[in-house]
Amino acid sequence: MSSLMDSAVVVKVISNNINKHYMNMNHGDYEMIRWFEEMAENAARVQAQTLRRIIELNRGTDYLKKWLGDINVEEMLETSTDDELQSIYTSLVPLSSHSDIEPYLQRIADGDSSPLLTQEPITTLSLSSGTTEGRQKYVPFTRHSSQTTLQTFRLAAAYRSRVYPIKPGGRILEFIYSSKTFKTKGGLTVGTATSHYFASEEFKIKQRKTKSFTCSPQEVISGGDYKQSTYCHLLLGLVFTDQVEFITSTFAYSLVQAFTSFEELWEDICEDIREGTLNSKRVTLPKMRKAVLEILSPNPSLSSRIEEKCKMLEASNWALLIPTLWPNAKYMYSISTGSMQPYLKKLKHYAGDLAIVCADYGSTESWIGVNIDPCNPPEKVTFSVVPTFSYFEFIPLYRTKEQSGGYAIDDFIEGEAVPLSQVEVGQPYEVVLTTYTGLYRYRLGDVVEVADFYKATPKLNFICRRKLILTxxxxxxxxxxxxxxxxxxxxxxxxxxxxxxxxxxxxxxxxxxxxxxxxxxxxxxxxxxxxxxxxxxxxxxxxxxxxxxxxxxxxxxxxxxxxxVERGTFKKILDYYVGNGAAMSQFKTPRVDVKLMMTPEHVCLFHCAIGEVQVRVGLTWRGKVHVVGGFAERSGSDPNPYGGLERSSAEAFDPNKHGSKWDLMVNMWRLDVPPNQIVVVGDRLLSSGDCLNAWKGHVEEYDANMKIWNVIERSSVEGTKGRDGPITMMMMISGKEETSYQRLYMTMAAIGTQLYFLAGYKVNNERRVSVVHVFDTLASDNAWRSYQVSEDQEEEDDDEGEEMMSCERELCGHCCVVQL
Missing domain, CATH: 3.30.300 (GMP Synthetase; Chain A, domain 3)
Known part of the structure; x- marks a missing residue:
C-alpha cells in the first residue's frame, strides 16, 4: 500500500510541476520523460530488479550454471532481498572479458542452439567496429537490442523536443549506413549493430514516434557502398532542403566526411536536381538508383538557388554550409565525445551558430546513458544512466604517483567493482555490464567519470577507452x-x-x-x-x-x-575498414594504435599508407608479419642502381616478442611482385615468380636457410607441350603456337594445398579471355590444370580432358579466398 501511495505522490508532484517546456511536447514525449524520471528516482531498486529479471530469463544457461553451481536459482530469486541477490551474484560470477565468452559465441555461430548464454535462441550476431582495438568481435544481438535502441532514441528525442521542437512530418537528413551482412557456418546473420537496427521494425517505429522521416529510402541506407550512399544522402537532403528539421549521423566523423565530400560533389548534385537525373558515375547500384530516381523530378529553380549558394560558400571556404543550405534545421545531432572530439572544430566551421547536440552513450554490447541536457555543448555533455537497460557495475580506477618501470599495459590501479548506487562524484570508473543478451559482468573497457547525479542515477562523462595508451x-x-x-x-x-x-x-x-x-x-x-x-x-x-x-x-x-602523410591517407584507412566489413556508421579513426600496429592485417595498412615503405604484399609466415616488395630506404642499405634503395626488400615483425622491431631482410625478394603473388601454403612460402612484365609460367619456393628462391621443377612448363600448364594452355586456346597472346592481369590465391591463378589475356590483339590456372603443390606429376572462364554455356573437351567454356566477355581482375 505504501509503495502505491509513494508512486501517487511522485506522479502528483510531477504533474504539478509541468512548465513551459512540457507545453511544447506531445503526450508521448511527456510520458517518456515521466517514465525515465520515475526510473531515475528509484535507480537502485530498478537496478536490482533488472538483475533479477536477467537471471530469471537466463537461468539454466551453460554460462550461469558454470558459476552458480548447485544453487537453487528459483529459490534464490524468490527469497533473496535486492542487496542479497546482488551480493550472491557478484561473489560467484567473476568479471569477464570478450575472451571469456568467445568460445560460447563461436559455438553459437557454428550452429549450437543449446542455451549457452541466453535461454532465448540467438539468431543474430553483431560485429564491433574493430577500429579502436584492431579487430572486430562477435557480440550477441537480440530483439531486446533493437528495443532498447528504440527506447534510447525516443527518450533522447523527448528531451530534445523540450528545447528544439520539430514540426510533425518534417524530414531528418540522416547520414546512416548499413554494412553488408553475412551468414555463419551455423546460419546466423552477422553484421554491425547499426545495420541490424536500420533493418528492424523498431527503426520504422522510431521515425513514426519522433514525428519525422529520413530523407533517404532504405535502399540508400542499406546499399553497402558508403560513397554512393553519401552522394544520395546529400542529393535527397537538398531535394528536401526546406523540410529538414535536423541533421544527424551516428558519429561526428560521418558528418564531417559527408560535408567535405560535398565540397567536391556539389556541381554534380545541382545538375541532378536540375534534370531530375542521377549521375551514372557517382551511383551505379541498380536498386539504389531505382529508389532515388522514383523520388527525383526536374527542379531547375531549386538547382539554381542551391548553385548560387554553393558558389558563395566556396568563396568563404564553406563556412556556414549547413545553415545556408538547410535554413530550417534546428540542430546537428551525433556522438561527439572521445575520439570524435577532434572533428568538432570542422563541424562547427560548417554549422556556425547552429546547435550541436551530442548523441547518447552506448556500445555494441548495450546502451548505457542518455543526454537529457541537450542545451549543453558537446564539450560539457553528460549521460544519465538508464537503469533498465542492463545491470551496471563500476570498477574504481586510481592513478599512482609513481609507476614501476618496464612495459605498461594499463595506467590504473583497480578497486572492487561497486553497484550503480555506490558510485561517487569525481571518481573515474570502468563500466561493467550484465545484459539481457548474455553478457555477465562484462568489462566494457570504457573509462567514465561521475560528473553528477540526476535524482538517484549517475550522470557520466566519457573519458576514454581503457588500455589505449601511448607508453x-x-x-x-x-x-x-x-x-x-x-x-x-x-x-x-x-x-x-x-x-x-x-x-x-x-x-x-x-x-x-x-x-x-x-x-x-x-x-x-x-x-x-x-x-x-x-x-x-x-x-x-x-x-x-x-x-x-x-x-x-x-x-x-x-x-x-x-x-x-600524403592527402587521402586517412581516407584509405576508412576504405580499408569498410572494405573489411565495418559500417561507415561505426567507423572511428584509430588514435593510439600500439596494439593496432602489431596485428598483421593493420601492419600492412599502416606501412602502405603512412610508412616509408611502398608495400606490395603483406602476409604472416612462421609467426612473423612479413611486408614484402616495393622500395625501402634504410640507413646502411647497400647502394644499387636505384639510388640507395633496396629493391624488392622485405621486413619482418614478431608481434609476440616484447620490444620487437621491424627487421629489414635485405634483397629477400629480387623481383617485382604484384599484389597477392606471394602466399603461404602450410609452412612453405610460394611465389609466382617475377611477373610484373611477363609471367614465366612457373612457381617458386623460398629457402629460408639459403635465402634464395628455387623454381619448383614440376611447375616449370614453358614450352613443354606434354603438360597442360599455363603457357601450353594459351597455345591450346589460340589453336596454334605462334598465336600472339598478352597477359593483362594475374592474381593468385591459395586454397588448401592448391594455388589458383586468375589471369586475363588478350589473344591476337582482338579478343580477351579469362583463365583459371590451378597448381597442385603436392602433385608429383601433371600438377597443372587450366580452365577458361565465362558466364555462358559449358562444353567438355574430351581430347584435352579439361573443362572448356566459351568466353563472351572479360571477367574480374582480382580473386580472393572466402571461407564458407
Missing part, C-alpha cells in the same frame, strides 16, 4: 591526452600558415633507443618545415604526464617525431 617507459598518455596535445599543435599550425589538420593518429616507436612517440598528421594546405618543427616541439612539451616529463628530461624517451 615507452614509465610514461602513460591516454587518447584524451593525445587529443589535447594535437590541439595545441593544430592551433600553432593555423596561426602560422592557415593550414588545418584533416586527421591524425600515433604510436610509440620502441624499435629504436631511446623510444619515442610518433604522431602522424594529414593536413590541408601548405606548411613550411620550420612551422612543422615548431608544431612538433609544441606538442612534445605539451604532454603533462609526469612519467613523460621526467623521461624527456633524462632523455630516456627521445624527442617527439611528427610525420606528415
Amino acid at each position: 615507452v617507459n614509465i610514461d602513460k598518455n591516454t587518447e584524451r591526452d593525445l587529443q589535447l596535445v594535437v590541439e595545441k599543435g593544430s592551433q600553432l599550425l593555423m596561426r602560422q600558415c592557415k593550414a588545418e589538420i584533416v586527421d591524425f593518429t600515433s604510436h610509440a616507436n620502441v624499435a629504436h633507443q631511446p623510444g619515442h612517440y610518433v604522431i602522424y598528421w594529414e593536413i590541408k594546405g601548405e606548411a613550411e618545415e620550420r612551422v612543422l618543427g615548431e608544431c612538433c616541439s609544441e606538442m612534445d612539451w605539451s604532454f603533462v604526464d609526469h612519467g613523460y616529463v621526467v623521461s624527456r628530461r633524462t632523455k630516456s624517451i627521445g624527442p617527439l617525431e611528427l610525420c606528415i
Whole structure:
C-alpha cells in the first residue's frame, strides 16, 4: 500500500510541476520523460530488479550454471532481498572479458542452439567496429537490442523536443549506413549493430514516434557502398532542403566526411536536381538508383538557388554550409565525445551558430546513458544512466604517483567493482555490464567519470577507452591526452600558415633507443618545415604526464617525431575498414594504435599508407608479419642502381616478442611482385615468380636457410607441350603456337594445398579471355590444370580432358579466398 501511495505522490508532484517546456511536447514525449524520471528516482531498486529479471530469463544457461553451481536459482530469486541477490551474484560470477565468452559465441555461430548464454535462441550476431582495438568481435544481438535502441532514441528525442521542437512530418537528413551482412557456418546473420537496427521494425517505429522521416529510402541506407550512399544522402537532403528539421549521423566523423565530400560533389548534385537525373558515375547500384530516381523530378529553380549558394560558400571556404543550405534545421545531432572530439572544430566551421547536440552513450554490447541536457555543448555533455537497460557495475580506477618501470599495459590501479548506487562524484570508473543478451559482468573497457547525479542515477562523462595508451617507459598518455596535445599543435599550425589538420593518429616507436612517440598528421594546405618543427616541439612539451616529463628530461624517451602523410591517407584507412566489413556508421579513426600496429592485417595498412615503405604484399609466415616488395630506404642499405634503395626488400615483425622491431631482410625478394603473388601454403612460402612484365609460367619456393628462391621443377612448363600448364594452355586456346597472346592481369590465391591463378589475356590483339590456372603443390606429376572462364554455356573437351567454356566477355581482375 505504501509503495502505491509513494508512486501517487511522485506522479502528483510531477504533474504539478509541468512548465513551459512540457507545453511544447506531445503526450508521448511527456510520458517518456515521466517514465525515465520515475526510473531515475528509484535507480537502485530498478537496478536490482533488472538483475533479477536477467537471471530469471537466463537461468539454466551453460554460462550461469558454470558459476552458480548447485544453487537453487528459483529459490534464490524468490527469497533473496535486492542487496542479497546482488551480493550472491557478484561473489560467484567473476568479471569477464570478450575472451571469456568467445568460445560460447563461436559455438553459437557454428550452429549450437543449446542455451549457452541466453535461454532465448540467438539468431543474430553483431560485429564491433574493430577500429579502436584492431579487430572486430562477435557480440550477441537480440530483439531486446533493437528495443532498447528504440527506447534510447525516443527518450533522447523527448528531451530534445523540450528545447528544439520539430514540426510533425518534417524530414531528418540522416547520414546512416548499413554494412553488408553475412551468414555463419551455423546460419546466423552477422553484421554491425547499426545495420541490424536500420533493418528492424523498431527503426520504422522510431521515425513514426519522433514525428519525422529520413530523407533517404532504405535502399540508400542499406546499399553497402558508403560513397554512393553519401552522394544520395546529400542529393535527397537538398531535394528536401526546406523540410529538414535536423541533421544527424551516428558519429561526428560521418558528418564531417559527408560535408567535405560535398565540397567536391556539389556541381554534380545541382545538375541532378536540375534534370531530375542521377549521375551514372557517382551511383551505379541498380536498386539504389531505382529508389532515388522514383523520388527525383526536374527542379531547375531549386538547382539554381542551391548553385548560387554553393558558389558563395566556396568563396568563404564553406563556412556556414549547413545553415545556408538547410535554413530550417534546428540542430546537428551525433556522438561527439572521445575520439570524435577532434572533428568538432570542422563541424562547427560548417554549422556556425547552429546547435550541436551530442548523441547518447552506448556500445555494441548495450546502451548505457542518455543526454537529457541537450542545451549543453558537446564539450560539457553528460549521460544519465538508464537503469533498465542492463545491470551496471563500476570498477574504481586510481592513478599512482609513481609507476614501476618496464612495459605498461594499463595506467590504473583497480578497486572492487561497486553497484550503480555506490558510485561517487569525481571518481573515474570502468563500466561493467550484465545484459539481457548474455553478457555477465562484462568489462566494457570504457573509462567514465561521475560528473553528477540526476535524482538517484549517475550522470557520466566519457573519458576514454581503457588500455589505449601511448607508453615507452614509465610514461602513460591516454587518447584524451593525445587529443589535447594535437590541439595545441593544430592551433600553432593555423596561426602560422592557415593550414588545418584533416586527421591524425600515433604510436610509440620502441624499435629504436631511446623510444619515442610518433604522431602522424594529414593536413590541408601548405606548411613550411620550420612551422612543422615548431608544431612538433609544441606538442612534445605539451604532454603533462609526469612519467613523460621526467623521461624527456633524462632523455630516456627521445624527442617527439611528427610525420606528415600524403592527402587521402586517412581516407584509405576508412576504405580499408569498410572494405573489411565495418559500417561507415561505426567507423572511428584509430588514435593510439600500439596494439593496432602489431596485428598483421593493420601492419600492412599502416606501412602502405603512412610508412616509408611502398608495400606490395603483406602476409604472416612462421609467426612473423612479413611486408614484402616495393622500395625501402634504410640507413646502411647497400647502394644499387636505384639510388640507395633496396629493391624488392622485405621486413619482418614478431608481434609476440616484447620490444620487437621491424627487421629489414635485405634483397629477400629480387623481383617485382604484384599484389597477392606471394602466399603461404602450410609452412612453405610460394611465389609466382617475377611477373610484373611477363609471367614465366612457373612457381617458386623460398629457402629460408639459403635465402634464395628455387623454381619448383614440376611447375616449370614453358614450352613443354606434354603438360597442360599455363603457357601450353594459351597455345591450346589460340589453336596454334605462334598465336600472339598478352597477359593483362594475374592474381593468385591459395586454397588448401592448391594455388589458383586468375589471369586475363588478350589473344591476337582482338579478343580477351579469362583463365583459371590451378597448381597442385603436392602433385608429383601433371600438377597443372587450366580452365577458361565465362558466364555462358559449358562444353567438355574430351581430347584435352579439361573443362572448356566459351568466353563472351572479360571477367574480374582480382580473386580472393572466402571461407564458407
